[in-house]
Amino acid sequence: MKKFLHLAFAALVVVNLTWLQACASDGDKNKKPATTVADDAGLKLPAGFSAVIVADNLGKARHIVVTQQGDVYAKINARGAGKGIVKLRDTNGDGKADQTSSFGNYGGTGIAIKNGYLYASSDEEVFRYKLDDKGNVINPDQPEKIITGLINRRQHESKSIALDNAGNIYVNIGAYSNSCQERDRAPGSMGRMPCPILDSAGGIWQFKADKLNQTYGDGVRYATGLRNVVGLDWNTQVNQLFVMQHGRDDLHNIFPALFTDQDNAEKPAEVLFALKKGDNGGWPYIYHDPSTNKKMLAPEYGGDGKKEGGKDAIDPVMMFPAHLAPNALLFYTGNMFPARYKNGAFIAFHGSWNRAPLPQEGYYVVFVPFENGKPSGKWEIFANGFAAVENITPRSAVHRPCGLAQGPDGSLYVSDDQKGTIYKISYNK
């Protein structure tokens, strides 16, 4: 059996390589590197790239940020005192952290650096810490509370953050529901109209980056109709917020007469939105079908898999396969990687569960080339091999990519919240 599997895999690799080479020879100026190589850190990367493990066993390492000096701050979704943020320093330049310290009495996901402050979020609040001119937190035990009182009703509770260059901070407040049914995830339960969740969640809220103790009344609902956003980034090239939405689950479980297992596994796309103030992404009334690139009326609101919907909803910039769980988005502005990566988007896909009983997908980092703030080519897998098992289940995956950050030298950092590993990916030629 094992031999057969190995043979099947080898055949698959040969087929893929041949296909990649065929693509590379067709003169496409956006051609991707021809081969992938296994790396010391266990990752498969394009030729010329390599990865080192910066740190391991950090717990649920969610989002990460790197200072101008090259220190890493990782937001740990921990319970228990003093472990909410871990700082990693590499003193001898081998890429591996040799000094580790931690602070912060709260779990959560979001972390960012802007204008001399480190920002970090719990699942209800956002804090900031003043940094000295070497990127060290001055008072780790005395953060300023910037935002408080945000809704956390278990589901989609993480409060991801991004900052613009005009003094604003953007916070995702995920919908505490799958599809705004009268009874969440219950078979046949219809959608509430209008969806009351959208008043306080299911969108991106904008607050001031420097004002203390803000809550809903102080902020602006910047964009609505977004089921849950974990990965978001401010694109400095076009001065615009981009977000990755986690699409809906359970089409087949809730409406078995309308959707098959395969429909559920493949229909409700994960999508990339470029947002302007006042935009509506369409949740819960629609989902996105990646096979037709259309906005479809959700079955909870009368949809049948054929009716389109979302006339008042913006179109996504790009659609990705269903359920891959985009947990981080990063526009690459560095100079280390080859020129085609500049200003393009890296997306960390945490990996699927709702595709079952079909095979799981994701558990990798993808790249989307961009020109002038718009995709200029198809998405491609950039870093793979995180799960390190053949038939992935969410529990058996060894690592799950969750956060992305760019180092001062242009390297790309990836965090994993399954085993708590931080990777640093560099280009060597």
Added chain:
Amino acid sequence: MKKLSAGLILLVILASFQTAPSKKPAVHKAAAPVVKKAAAPAGTAMDRGKLIYTKRCLVCHQVDGGGVPHLNAPLDGASAVKGKDKAKLIGYVLKGFNDRVEIDGEYYSNNMAPLPDLSDQEIADVLTFVRNSWTNKASAVTAAEVKSVRAKTKK
């Protein structure tokens, strides 16, 4: 797409080689009179339970019973699944689960939908299956036990 279909083939191959738990669950003889047994659907409780599990439970709790870290609670090794309080376990299937509580040292974010459309026998079978799959080994659940809990739930 190429990768997906190759993955699918692999999964099918792997699934076909997966061995179902071979040991039959210990059935309480007193609770299962011969007459009622004859009225039960064909096949073993484990076989019938596996079919229901695959159709109604697997998408969240997964083929390995491992659930999804931080989102959907695991069944494999779970104290509430293999424990003695069968009424509580039956209640989860009938009423769903929406509470933020610690489960074996971890919190889970997603709600579980109630599945009251399953018959007493189907719930008994699927719970017998999850109590005796993966590393779990516990007594079977009977339709009579489900019926009793369902009657109390309605009040």
